[in-house]
Amino acid sequence: MLKRFLSERPLRLPHIKPYVPRPGDPSFCWFNSERDDIVSEVVNRVCMAHESDRGRLEIALNDAAFHEIRRLEKQHDEEAHDRLGYWRSMIRRIGKMDDTEQRRVLHTIVTNMTRDVAGNFDPRVYRFARRAVPRMIGGIMEPRHLMAPAPDAVGRVLKVQGDVEHLRKLQSEGSLVFVPTHSSNLDSIVLSQALEVSGLPPTIYGAGKNLFTNPIISFFMHNLGAYRVDRRIRVNLYKEILKLYSQVMIERGYHSLFFPGGTRSRSGMIERRLKLGLLGSAVEAFSMNRVRRVDRPVWFVPTTINYALVLEAETLIKDWLMDEGEARYIIEDDEFSRIDRWFSFFRKVVGMRGACIIRFGDPIDPFGNNVGSRGESLTPNGREIDSGGYIERRGKPVTDPARDGAYTRELGEVLAKRYEQDTVLMSTQVVAHVLFRHLVQSTPGMDLFARQRLRGEIGLDCETLGRELGEARDRLQELERQGRVRTSEVVKGDTPQELLERAPSIWNGYHSSTAARLEGDRVVIGDPSLLLYYQNRLVPFAEAIASPDQRQAACEIENLGVHR
Amino acid sequence: MSLRIGVVGAGGCGRAVAQASARHGHEVVLWSRKDRELPDGIRMSTDIADIGDSELIFLAVPALHAVAATEELGKVVDGRHLIIHVSRGLIGAELKTVTQIIREKTVCRRIGALAGPLAADALAEGRPSGAILGTGFPELTEMARDALGGGELRIYDTPDVVGVELASATVGFLMVVLAYAQEIGAEPSTLAVLATRGMVEVSRVGQTLGAKESTFMGLAGLGDLIAAVAGDQRPEFQLGRALAQGAKLSNARGKVGAYVEAIDVARHLLEHARRLGLETPISATFVALTEDRISPDNAIQALMERRVGKE
Known part of the structure; x- marks a missing residue:
């Protein structure tokens, strides 16, 4: 009731x-x-x-x-x-x-x-949340600071990267559409916090109606501009309404946020196949404004949210490992709905520097072009072009849903590419990859599901593992120099031995099962499914960071991203 | 409605596209690095800026030169331009399509790939023919039909752009295989098995790159293969025959007079299939043949001894 x-x-x-x-x-x-x-x-x-x-x-x-x-x-x-x-x-x-x-x-x-x-926006709630949310999170992390002024716990845990200054300049010139990767229900909270600390504007966003059943979350969501999306409703009219609502808001200059992955990445992989409905609404908003001669451009900000520890990792990977037909689109009973898990989670991340990195990528126009400091669209060699040309037909701007649909599909591909380039690989993910690759290498011919049952059976001595980790890190840094991916400061700065010790200490004590544990001078794989979840972030890079004798295992890992 | 059409590339295909467009009453400018004699109604230019005035641009260069040509084109085009390419190859070990190259090197987004059993002389002379345009943009199909269609060329369309490009490139390889087999005296039924199983093989690989199987079975794949077998003198066929007569690959290429990319495409495709653990027996065997790793007799024997399964 x-x-x-x-x-x-x-x-x-x-x-x-x-x-x-x-x-x-x-x-x-x-x-x-x-x-x-x-x-x-x-x-x-x-x-x-x-x-x-x-x-x-x-x-x-x-x-x-x-x-x-x-x-x-x-x-x-x-x-x-x-x-x-x-x-x-x-x-x-x-x-x-x-x-x-x-x-x-x-x-x-x-x-x-x-x-x-349609949502609601109450400036009083907004002002309250601006002050209270960081303090609340800080308080959960370090209870002794709950009553003390402005604890910086959030700042230590949450790092923001990217050309924020550029985005700040653009915010008054047009509509910004933030399109982040999606791993956790915490994403919208940490992202709004990242926008806040970076001096970027609040955004409208669609939140699943299931989130509104928690009275506190419902109150904030509703009064901070979230519009409600009831994913149980399959009516076509409803889908049109959602799309148009988003479109009209963007046309009117409201900054917007949606997750093009549609739902949290169950596998932990960087999203490749994006849902295009809301993305299309932003492209059509651009066209509509141009046709009406309204000079209010739309820019997309590909954003990656990178966690060293994911609140719902266990539920998500379990869901992914189920037969595709049985996997649930809406999960209502995961760690996000359990306040005790929140506490354990935040208590865990408090000691980690940069446990979450939000990276705002360079903004792009609806056609995938880079954007200059004044909001002008640029060619790959820096020539300024008029983005209005894309919606012209024989010299006149026209609306054309079929054309905009095609632009949206292409934009989806550009975003998927940007997600890879702007992903910041975290220590737990890199360690999980090296361990999981070893598991694959040690069990040739075995399928993914049989490997999930190998708990406590496969291990590797720390020296070999440290060497493999060091090599993988060096190759990742080479990829970083080529602009193909990024790595966190911890991955860059820690020695392989420190990374090896750090990752199990992050997982163990929060996750209910043990991903990997140190036994003397060996690291033993505990729960391969957790390792799979964290390592999946590296799927597109597996082959590029493997040595010749690891290549077969790396290929198998890369294929995880092709077949599913 | 007269369109301003630009054509990049003065090879057989580029000239045919320019001639067909001019015949339909459009204003045509053809760009080439060197000045050339052209039929009436086509303006020749060596200044790429002249292409910038066009509404619709045909890119008619071999895939091998696509990067250089699009870099040039990228200097003068913007979001208003629509581009159709008629290249049949893929670029590099990453199997990049020409559409991908256009997207990387220019800011044009309304792009299409024209393929299928389209022969340059038939197009130039206006003989009845058909083609397939892979594009997500319906307006591009309309424009292509206005530019080239008339009553002579039926242009079908599909949104499976990557499918059209992969089918078109990989079928080139199957043409070499069939010509080779024909030349060494293979029976019609052997050719039929090679053609149909070869199509299954390349479409299996193509699907992992995002193509649809049905596109391989349409004009871009099977349609193109039938035209080649029926004898439209494709360079791929000439290459296959030359190889069967004992010429080494480089010499065979020299005999053909045009650079046929089919064998390079097959090598890259094989590497991709190996990484994914896909079976590609016909391609693997034929590539081994061209590299002298296996004799023709052993090749046929190896293929015949494979386990037979469901179709």
């Missing part, structure tokens, strides 16, 4: 008088005054696209009723009790409705769905 109440009606603080944005406030502060206008623009655009064609309109209504009935019949909850009757009666009547009735029903459905999606 409470769960439904919270997910349906998020809490808002009462307003005595409306907030009047001040100069210098982020664009978001204007959101509440524009909210109704934005909702009606989305509703009008969706309805207009369907109303001109009775066939299309009827299909949309049938599709909505069919999918909603199917979803609600499975849910057996109060929402099902309330809404099933409406949809069942509607699906019976669609064929008998005249045009006006069908349009009216469409308008009602689209309005309700859009209102459910």
